[in-house]
Amino acid sequence: MDFGFGEDQELLRSTTRRFLTEHQSLADVRRSMEEPDLFDPVVWRQGADLGWTAMLVPAEHEGGSVTGQPLVDLVVLAEELGRELNPGPFVPCNVSADAIARFGTEVQAKEHLPRLARGETTSAWCLSGDGSPEPSAVEVRASRSGDGWRLEGVARYVHAAADATLLLVTATGPESGVVNLLVPRPSAGLTDRVLTGLDLTRRFAEVHFDGVTVPGAAELAGGWAVVERCLSVATVLQAAESVGAADHLFTATVEYAKKRVQFGRTIGSFQAIKHRLANLLIELEGMRAAAHYAALALGDGLPDADEAVATAGAYVDDAFAHLAGEAIQLHGGIGFTWEHDVHLFVRRAKVNQVLYGDGAWHRERLIRLVEAATAPSGGA
């Protein structure tokens, strides 16, 4: 039993933190958030050199992980990127890399993985029309067109689509079920519109497919299983980002409570504040344990991997949103201002709550798994 990170992973953490502090801290993100280009491809490529998109790419395609548990390595990165509310396509790039490595042909792997690993390609995942991970919500339709595919329809709430050079597109197929296609961007008939969004430190887009054609070789075999896998990886990585962000915000809130004086005392000396901070620490540690175990279980293929992922999805982002709300309240007036960073965390949390299945979706998934494990005679 060693439910903690190893030395190599701690080194990865400190390297990443130093890099972000120097090159893309939250202060930097803040400066660029009201500009059209939030994404910085130079920093992204430097990050790629540090392994941001290489962990799930096999060595023969220029990838490689720090330990034998690449998903756990990625948790370290995700936490650090989350701390600074990094705008980059960390989740979709790793989701795509994993999907291609797992489900792709050798040709697909050769074409895409080295470029993803080097940060030259960035990708986005076009999942559905309303953002929910339900087959019935998929609104891009794929039909056969000669040897290839023709795409019509729309995907919405797609993170980093407007910066991507590769789209992983989930579409309803000509038969029942879905097909997943690798679509280069730009392509003829492919347009996107960036949303005016709640989260000021990330950009989401609506992506339109008006007769976009791709060759048959663009298909990633596996159908809905690809979606399930992508969803699991995305859930784990986003949970880890949320843990990092929540940890940063919580620490800042505790520090503020130690300094801010009201009624002649630091507010951190008021017991009601102390107990609320204690509650937030409890939630934060719960978030952390859930995210870490989910990465371990999914990465190592443990028998309870599905439950572990659903647990992270059911708990982490809702807890992050609660923590962020409490952080504003505990900051009081200053936390309500535009200039203070706390609202950026609130916005990030609110959007994380509804991406890749919201808490209710994952709780429903979790009870189904528990039901399947409960003898019909009924538990007792």
Add this chain to the structure above:
Amino acid sequence: MDFGFGEDQELLRSTTRRFLTEHQSLADVRRSMEEPDLFDPVVWRQGADLGWTAMLVPAEHEGGSVTGQPLVDLVVLAEELGRELNPGPFVPCNVSADAIARFGTEVQAKEHLPRLARGETTSAWCLSGDGSPEPSAVEVRASRSGDGWRLEGVARYVHAAADATLLLVTATGPESGVVNLLVPRPSAGLTDRVLTGLDLTRRFAEVHFDGVTVPGAAELAGGWAVVERCLSVATVLQAAESVGAADHLFTATVEYAKKRVQFGRTIGSFQAIKHRLANLLIELEGMRAAAHYAALALGDGLPDADEAVATAGAYVDDAFAHLAGEAIQLHGGIGFTWEHDVHLFVRRAKVNQVLYGDGAWHRERLIRLVEAATAPSGGA
């Protein structure tokens, strides 16, 4: 606008409080709670002289209320009885009196109402097999038998059934719908078994009907409408009992917090305790406002009476249970002992939560009413 009690009602309150303090305080109830007879018919008859069961009985049948708002008068009584966790059949007797006065024939009224008003008859309401107020849950079946009715089946979780001399029995009729019958107790084929129950200050029974026969004149016309009305009256009166009980317990908890010293300070000086007590006051005032308005609206037949009753049912008993749980926690070790009264309130609250429709049942009812009031175009 005068959303408060009048002088006559305040006088009723003080008279009732004095009577209960002298004749059936919580200390008295405690003494009798481990004995077979929890119900004291002598006290009950004295209470009847004070109007406990007369308010909903018309003057021509020896009833009478303090003001023109008998249900509001009853709220005063219910709060006072609730304060002392009174074991008596206050709710079922008033429910029955109201039903007979409203739906009964002149003969039924003459036969039962004066005796109910005088406290000579006490009654119980046999609603269903699982205690829930659903037509499908009614497990007593009424079939025609000559000019009368024959009853088979069982009703459960019936408050004060073993002390009652009159049962209001809701049964499925030979056609669709229910019939409500007034059944004297004892009757041939009628047996009851008192439950070993969570609430130590009230007795509930399972009532078996094995070919019990009553004349046709025992029917209270109205079918499910009778049940609806009984349910509304019971919900309001029980809510008021809960308000009284919660108020008593809350006051005791605040007093305890002012006296109990820990770490060299009264625990009431700890801010976390203060804020929790503040939260409980907020809940208590919410309970009170809900119960009072429900009595007013139901009694005066205001257009929003159904919503008001559902609001009381949706909020009051769940809040009481929460308050009672917090009261134990705030009392600490002493509150966990058998000798301290606080667990009696916890037990009472827990049972009130599931009688006459639980909170979830009333919330469902309430959203249906809101849905009916919301334009199909959708709220906005």
Add this chain to the structure above:
Amino acid sequence: MDVIVPAIPGTYDGFRATLRAFIAEHKPTLAWKQRTGLRVPDRAADVELLRTYVRAIHDAGYVLDRFSAEPGDPHEQRILEQELVAAGVPHVLGNPLVAGALKHFGTDEQRSTYLPPMARGDHIWTQLFSEPDAGSDLTSLQTRAGRDGDDFVVVGQKVWSTWAQWSDYGYLLARTEPVEGPAGISAFILDMRSPGVDVRPLREMTGTTDFNEVFFDEVRVPAVNMIGAPGEGWRVAGASLAEERSNVGGAGGVDPVQRLVGLARRHNRGGRPAVEDGAVRQQIGGFAARSRIQRHLGQRMATKAMKGQITAADAPLAKIWFSELNLEMVEAALALQGARSMAVEGDELTVEDGRWQDAFLYARAWTIAGGSNEIMRNLIAERGLGLPREPRGQS
């Protein structure tokens, strides 16, 4: 016990029709979008359009009771409130709280000088009560006004002042007397253009600018501008706040619980309309109960106010009840929208033009401004329940 509001007789239909036509004719088209909450225009041009509108209504003879020395016909007043609210454009500019203070404690001259221009939109007022350290615990105010000849000289700072950036006058509480606590406070009329007044608008997390900090650097206020007697400011403020509260009561607009039902009908959960989901139904049913109880708490408070039985716990209790229910409801509204909840005002995907997103961000104003809910809980515990006060630190 009653909560009766008498019905408006049919004889008033003509009054209503005329008024409605008048409003329709004069209602301005603003660049400003009024959102939920205590919101303030961000452009001077919109403020001027609003002044013109309010002036037109006033000059046509429609005057609200709150601004008039004698009460008008109660049915006309209710119709006036209803129609002005229904118009969806502000009809009271600034914070009108001072009107009640002037009516009960002002001199005749103060009343005649300030009430009519306030009613007419000529004078916009702001309220200068809250301070960074005291919240709405007015007894611990630190802004001081020292007597100097015929003037008082004000030094200090206020926060959470709405409309201050557009205001002509401020309703100020400051400490004038050499005693601790409430007895040391007096109320003033402050000309916001006086030298030494520094208004700093704050941009909030909503992205809008609805509140201001106001600094006083030796601002001179003529002594005749005191409302009531020296040391009476606490009573003056209390009376005006009570008058404000008795104005409570379903001030129009669609019931937010019905709005939630609408959202639940239009959005899916697990492939079905969310309104069919048991968890959604339970949640909205719970909100419905608490929302109704909020109304009943208001009715109780109005009753207590009438009988002079208001306690120190009443207003904090109402504030907590409202602000926390509001927060939970807007969070639920966003959850119902699913991923669509990430689109805000101005985006074509947004629901009801982003009102819920804005309401979500603004919700914290209700839980923080004017005394945070933590301070409200202190007040309930200490003044309402008589529990020991929090010790002040040595700062």
Add this chain to the structure above:
Amino acid sequence: MDVIVPAIPGTYDGFRATLRAFIAEHKPTLAWKQRTGLRVPDRAADVELLRTYVRAIHDAGYVLDRFSAEPGDPHEQRILEQELVAAGVPHVLGNPLVAGALKHFGTDEQRSTYLPPMARGDHIWTQLFSEPDAGSDLTSLQTRAGRDGDDFVVVGQKVWSTWAQWSDYGYLLARTEPVEGPAGISAFILDMRSPGVDVRPLREMTGTTDFNEVFFDEVRVPAVNMIGAPGEGWRVAGASLAEERSNVGGAGGVDPVQRLVGLARRHNRGGRPAVEDGAVRQQIGGFAARSRIQRHLGQRMATKAMKGQITAADAPLAKIWFSELNLEMVEAALALQGARSMAVEGDELTVEDGRWQDAFLYARAWTIAGGSNEIMRNLIAERGLGLPREPRGQS
């Protein structure tokens, strides 16, 4: 990162079969119903039957690692734990916490004197840590043990001691040194039959008697009964608590979340099985997540214990997590039962013979005993987060 528990090889099947048969043969039939929680028999006869059972197991050569100086075969140990738990009868009598203390800090003589009879059920132990005023904040203990010749003389009071009414020995923490805080505490072996020891069983709101108050009126304890050195009691207690914690980990029994699913299948809500109701599903799904996270928090704590990284916040955090989830789950279980939830143990209508009702009443033991959750939150805030301590009053 790993949480690997190695599988038990098939070669151990014989060991398991023999053990299982042995347990089946010797398992006593008790009048006592063991309920959830730290529960204690209410009759001496049951205690004697349990002693006989534990003695038989011990004498057949089955000894748990916790009572033995050298560890046994790990697979055999796991099988032993599994089968003894599955038997549904207590196999450790009293509170065995002292065993870890003796192993790490005891003298050879203490180990040989006390460990074997404890393992054999001959000595029943109780833990004498919590005090009325200090909860589990052991640093503020007030029970004192003053040196007098070869003895210490103990004066004070303990609470929440399970099994004390049946105990032969007590594991006592008392203040011996003239310094404040943890450095003043020492650990002792106390003969519960010493003059001046007064055990007062408490009847709890459950109706059962599981806890005791223990009073010490000048109780003499030989100095050789100290465990570890003077002032080392804090470290001794910490080590034994840590050893106890590393024993955590799915100690058998049906997952309570699965039990809830079972209840939801068997009870109706609105005419359908409750398990089909969206609100019930969301609630149980939420419990499932928190219940799994509880396990992971345990895995993290075990890891930190191994690495010597346990902080003052860890145990309080785990206690709050567990006790509040437990409370919510038993409340949900009662709600699922509807009106049937009012029937308790002994009634024919009851569900699972009243286990849920008993668990509901007992749930407050977890949130209050051994340091209330309020005290736990203080510890997290003050020791874990470094926030200022609550001032002690002048009593």
